[in-house]
Amino acid sequence: MQQHEFDVIVVGGGGAGLRAAIAAAEEGATKGTAQGATLNIAMLSKVYPMRSHTVAAEGGAAAVTRADDTVEAHFADTVAGGDWLAEQGVVDYFVRHAHAELVQMERWGCPWSRQANGDVQVRRFGGMKTERTWFAADKTGFHMLHTLFQTSLKYPAIQRFDEYFVLDLLVNDDRQVQGVLALEISTGALHVLYAKAVIMATGGAGRVFRFNTNGGIVTGDGMAIAYRHGVPLRDMEFVQYHPTGLPGSGILITEASRGEGGVLVNKAGYRYLQDYGLGPETPLGKPENKHMELGPRDKLSQAFWHEQQAGRTGKHGDSDVVYLDLRHLGKAYLQERLPFICELAQSYVNVDPATQLIPIRPAVHYTMGGIATDRYCETAIQGLYAVGECASVGLHGANRLGSNSLTELLVFGRLAGEQAAKQALAGAASAAVDTAARTHIGERCYQRWQQKLSHLCDTQREMRSWVPIKRALVATMEAGCGIYRDEAGLQETLATIHQLQQDAQHIRIGDTSAAYNTDLLQCLELEFCLDVAETICLAALERRESRGAHQRLESAYQARNDAEYLQHSQVFFRANAPAELRWQAVDTHISAPAERLYGGQTAGEGAKDA
Amino acid sequence: MSYKPELTGSWWLKHRFFMLYMLREATVLPLVFLLCSLLAGIYSLASPEQFASWQAFMARPWVLALHGLALVAALYHAFTFFQLFPRVMPIRIGARLLPPALMVAVQWAAVLAVIVLFLWLFGNSQGAI
Amino acid sequence: MRNCSIAVQRYLPHEHAEPFWQHFTVPFDESTSILDALNYIKEELDPSLSFRWSCRMAICGSCGVMVNGIPKLGCKDFLRNYLPRNYLASESTAAVSAAEIRIQPLAHFTVERDLIVDMNEFLVHLEAVKPYLITDAGADETPLEKHAQTLAQTNKQTPAQLAKYKQFANCINCGLCYSACPQFGLNPEFVGPAAIALAQRYNLDSRDQGKAARMPVLNGHNGVWSCTFVGFCSDVCPKHVDPAAAVNQGKVESAKSMLIQMFTGRG
Incomplete structure (x- = not known):
């Protein structure tokens, strides 16, 4: 058993993890040095940091920038976009710190797109009242991730463990985090890493669905790990469909393509969004904030579903599709603003957006819910923090607005990093750690996993692949837990998931070697997926109303029901038993719930908002 | 436990791109002969005797052929160099990149100018004799 | 669905001393990528085949492999590219007539297992060029609060200044250029195309003042002068970064800085 000792451990090397690690390193360099203590920070990631899925974010990062914009307006858009299920204190903190974090990125070298005078350019984005989305062409996530990764190389306090797959947390009887257990992918060896604070930044869980825009690594690992230790997963029923994924693969076509003026048409060439409360039709090439194609993602995906039911969608291969029309923007503009989209359309559906329509369909994109944290990113386990898509700090409510999550990585990544560093420094100052007790926890965890892994690879047992279970899972989630849900479908999906959890007990993987056993990794990821899927399905079943990204088909549940459901769902793990759901009050102390209005309905709103 | 394939001496025979690269590098050989x-x-x-024998040497068909080859080699090298030049020394006017094709064309125009200059000087010096 | 023959070079470190070839038949259509084919093999034919992948959209840089001897991103290279035209459309039911597609790990790297190579060999070069913004103020080491005044504002950078380095900032660190570079194959200490492109990206950034700190690595024996402008790195780059241009622009910079050093005795 290899053991390591650190002050802070960051699990995950994406945008949130890198930002947190840098913040912890800076906190250590200032406050730590003042105390005569230095902070050693470990960053573990199952892939090299620049492979993390932050890299695929395209559109941009939101912050109030223009003189005619206000943080109150950003707050109002975010809270309304989240259908009043956001934690309003958290949103308030977020909108006030967003700009400073984007400026910090600029000072670290992020190549933001610029105006002629050298200032940063902002673009329109769905659900936002005004232009406030910073972007770096249509590869914003890519540029942010590489900027953060490269900047992190400056900090000697950060020690990277690339391609280490974290399997478990070490938690003592007082519910304090003690460290993590990780699998070194290149050798198959298990490592125990001790720390005073652990930050989970492991990303979302989009891979539990069949059609998704997510990379293969987005399997909800961190959510499941925290969940198995009793931390509730919150608001998991809210899964965002991105309205514009490529058919078949689900590859993401950014919302910015609509922000720049792209329009959606059905097979008859009709701009159908005007029929779903998002009209009146805006003239071609003159997109208007919060109208038509710039409505929020949930409304757009739901409109697709209705068009599909009515038989007005086209076909691409065996997928039902509608079309994104960018032709009127012209080749030169597309090359400047949306070069990546042109490349993707050409490669994956053989379409030139300058002359042809791009077939698109909704695909699962983002999990609004996650590991429940307080406003300081700390979970129910002392010293355990969570940040980014794996966390539910309460920013997105029932539906995330595009370009809020890239900023979230920064604002809360920094906060989590600072909080963890403070925790570690306080721990260093207080009484000595009970190393014997801690080592005991580490050893027990190590042995349990050693046993589990050898059981999975035990050649005495009959080989049974994880592949059919994974396929059944993603199919049942798509069928019962998709854009629209009902009781019967959810019950069936939940029963299927429980069955699949049983089936997973009998997996014996085909690859029994130690080095780079990707068969084993994918099997462990599937086990994490199964737990996360259960929480999504259970929360969707219990939320008998429609709100944001969660839409029920039953007529009694088609409207939002604040009387009963203006509450967060929290799903708790129960060993060897079905999960348990509890409700938690929502912080609405700033803005009382009102109706979400888009398109022409907002006309009378202007005066009120201003 | 791992392995690392060694690059063999024949690596450049494995792909057309590498062969063209070696051809570019090999243009130096006929040019060395020309310089000698x-x-x-x-x-x-x-x-005068030495000059006469040099003239006789230069008139040999294989020598003429090698010098012809040197001319082709020089032009090929110029071609590859001119193609690469805009990438090594990109010229920007404001935010716009000077089109590489234009830079290549300017370089060939310069070659043409050198040839014209040579022919003019050579013609004049012939007249002077 | 038609079938296609694929050969994959395997290597299992604890079971075989040498790499070996394994042959598979994979169904495919117009949109099947090399990565799709590898995933099909793993899920249906042989679970022990190991390779890296994630985003499927040519941005994460994980899935570089050699396809018929050329470095490619598995997700951005399609089986249709290797088969005769109209093969998919033709009525003929003849079995795989086309030649086999050969997939190998990225060249010039140490192979750890199957299609997985040691990417640290590339990352050490990347880290060596100090790929981050360096400013005179030394603010790069100080936290946010200290410079609250200046840090509250962004630097100015015009679109023209951005355009100077933007292309080199598009590198996804996939490592294909290292597999295309015979000089890196002959000398693994060569800093190499992607790392030099990144150095050049920061050297050309109007906000950066770190060129002097980066030049020693570029001037050194394993820096830009190890490059003989084969140019294949740029040919295989999936993001059109043109690292060969970066390296050779680096030579111009290196020559300038060496001349300056010669005359002033300073770097």
Whole structure:
């Protein structure tokens, strides 16, 4: 058993993890040095940091920038976009710190797109009242991730463990985090890493669905790990469909393509969004904030579903599709603003957006819910923090607005990093750690996993692949837990998931070697997926109303029901038993719930908002 | 436990791209011959006999062929160099990049100018004799 | 669905001393990528085949492999590219007539297992060029609060200044250029195309003042002068970064800085 000792451990090397690690390193360099203590920070990631899925974010990062914009307006858009299920204190903190974090990125070298005078350019984005989305062409996530990764190389306090797959947390009887257990992918060896604070930044869980825009690594690992230790997963029923994924693969076509003026048409060439409360039709090439194609993602995906039911969608291969029309923007503009989209359309559906329509369909994109944290990113386990898509700090409510999550990585990544560093420094100052007790926890965890892994690879047992279970899972989630849900479908999906959890007990993987056993990794990821899927399905079943990204088909549940459901769902793990759901009050102390209005309905709103 | 394939001496035979690269590098060989010939010519100016034998040498068909090859090699090298130049020394006017094709064309125009200059000087010096 | 023959070079470190070839038949259509084919093999034919992948959209840089001897991103290279035209459309039911597609790990790297190579060999070069913004103020080491005044504002950078380095900032660190570079194959200490492109990206950034700190690595024996401008790195780059241009622009910079050093005795 290899053991390591650190002050802070960051699990995950994406945008949130890198930002947190840098913040912890800076906190250590200032406050730590003042105390005569230095902070050693470990960053573990199952892939090299620049492979993390932050890299695929395209559109941009939101912050109030223009003189005619206000943080109150950003707050109002975010809270309304989240259908009043956001934690309003958290949103308030977020909108006030967003700009400073984007400026910090600029000072670290992020190549933001610029105006002629050298200032940063902002673009329109769905659900936002005004232009406030910073972007770096249509590869914003890519540029942010590489900027953060490269900047992190400056900090000697950060020690990277690339391609280490974290399997478990070490938690003592007082519910304090003690460290993590990780699998070194290149050798198959298990490592125990001790720390005073652990930050989970492991990303979302989009891979539990069949059609998704997510990379293969987005399997909800961190959510499941925290969940198995009793931390509730919150608001998991809210899964965002991105309205514009490529058919078949689900590859993401950014919302910015609509922000720049792209329009959606059905097979008859009709701009159908005007029929779903998002009209009146805006003239071609003159997109208007919060109208038509710039409505929020949930409304757009739901409109697709209705068009599909009515038989007005086209076909691409065996997928039902509608079309994104960018032709009127012209080749030169597309090359400047949306070069990546042109490349993707050409490669994956053989379409030139300058002359042809791009077939698109909704695909699962983002999990609004996650590991429940307080406003300081700390979970129910002392010293355990969570940040980014794996966390539910309460920013997105029932539906995330595009370009809020890239900023979230920064604002809360920094906060989590600072909080963890403070925790570690306080721990260093207080009484000595009970190393014997801690080592005991580490050893027990190590042995349990050693046993589990050898059981999975035990050649005495009959080989049974994880592949059919994974396929059944993603199919049942798509069928019962998709854009629209009902009781019967959810019950069936939940029963299927429980069955699949049983089936997973009998997996014996085909690859029994130690080095780079990707068969084993994918099997462990599937086990994490199964737990996360259960929480999504259970929360969707219990939320008998429609709100944001969660839409029920039953007529009694088609409207939002604040009387009963203006509450967060929290799903708790129960060993060897079905999960348990509890409700938690929502912080609405700033803005009382009102109706979400888009398109022409907002006309009378202007005066009120201003 | 791992392995690392060694690069063999024949690596450049494995792909057309590498062969063209080696061809570009090999253009130096006929050019070396040409330069040696010119040096020998300068030395042979010391006496009329030596110059006559140099002239006879230069008139041999295989020597002529090698010099023809040197011309082709020089033009090929110029071609590859001109193609690469806009990438090594990109010229920007404001935010716009000067089109690489234009830079290539300017370089060929310069070659043409050198040839014209040579023919003019050579013609004049012939007249002077 | 038609079938296609694929050969994959395997290597299992604890079971075989040498790499070996394994042959598979994979169904495919117009949109099947090399990565799709590898995933099909793993899920249906042989679970022990190991390779890296994630985003499927040519941005994460994980899935570089050699396809018929050329470095490619598995997700951005399609089986249709290797088969005769109209093969998919033709009525003929003849079995795989086309030649086999050969997939190998990225060249010039140490192979750890199957299609997985040691990417640290590339990352050490990347880290060596100090790929981050360096400013005179030394603010790069100080936290946010200290410079609250200046840090509250962004630097100015015009679109023209951005355009100077933007292309080199598009590198996804996939490592294909290292597999295309015979000089890196002959000398693994060569800093190499992607790392030099990144150095050049920061050297050309109007906000950066770190060129002097980066030049020693570029001037050194394993820096830009190890490059003989084969140019294949740029040919295989999936993001059109043109690292060969970066390296050779680096030579111009290196020559300038060496001349300056010669005359002033300073770097």
